[in-house]
Amino acid sequence: LREHDEASPNLPGVSAVIKRPRAATVRFLNADGHIEDRDLVGLWATSMQHQIDHLNGRMYFDNLSKMKRDMLLRRARKLK
Template identity: 30%
Template sequence: MILPIYIYGSPVLRKTAANITPDYPGLQQFIADMWETMYDADGVGLAAPQVGKSIRMFVVDASPWAEEEPELADFKKTFINAEIYERFGDEWRFSEGCLSLPGIHEDVMRPSGIKIRYVDENFVEHDEEYSGYAARVIQHEYDHLDGKLFVDHLSPLRRTLLKSKLVGMTKGNFKAHYKCKLVKK
């Protein structure tokens, strides 16, 4: 089932999400719905808060970058209760967008590598290291679990220049080709 994506200004996007246990109600169906929703919106990642659930879970499909990084050809993963415990490498600039901020793309600096612990959809534990595009999209989605958005990484000047767009978005002034929901405070 395609879920509505919560838009900037919705309080759930600014909450710190909670860990879950294997008995979380309807978990497997929710994961399937997240994948379907992400693909319907042409995304490469989607975090549970973006569909209104304040839980520490996100899905990532980094395969669109497989031409540049062949190891990403089948990179499709579900991350539950994730913890990035190390960030390393040179910071690099990349134009990021977000399904919760339709129409906004900005250059964001992030470290090139991460180490992360998480459980997958079967609650199997993983401790892995990622770099490049995989690290980039994982960091972006992970931010959602802590109530952060990519615009929080911008300089004060860039945020000021975006302010009218962001305020407009909280009032419903945006266009998206996918199902959206704006919850006002």
């Protein structure tokens, strides 16, 4: 696993350290409609997992414990 600070423009001013797998393999359709597989490592893997979470209706803070998520959301509300 790799720990990395993640944030989102949906919650400006707050971030959290999230643990995600250090590497990931993704399969997608390229611009020509052909299937491609890509092995990603480090920040590329983290970023892809973060974006796939969005496609699945999840935010980075959904990976936190309830206590840490609640603290982060309280901080975000105070910054509004």
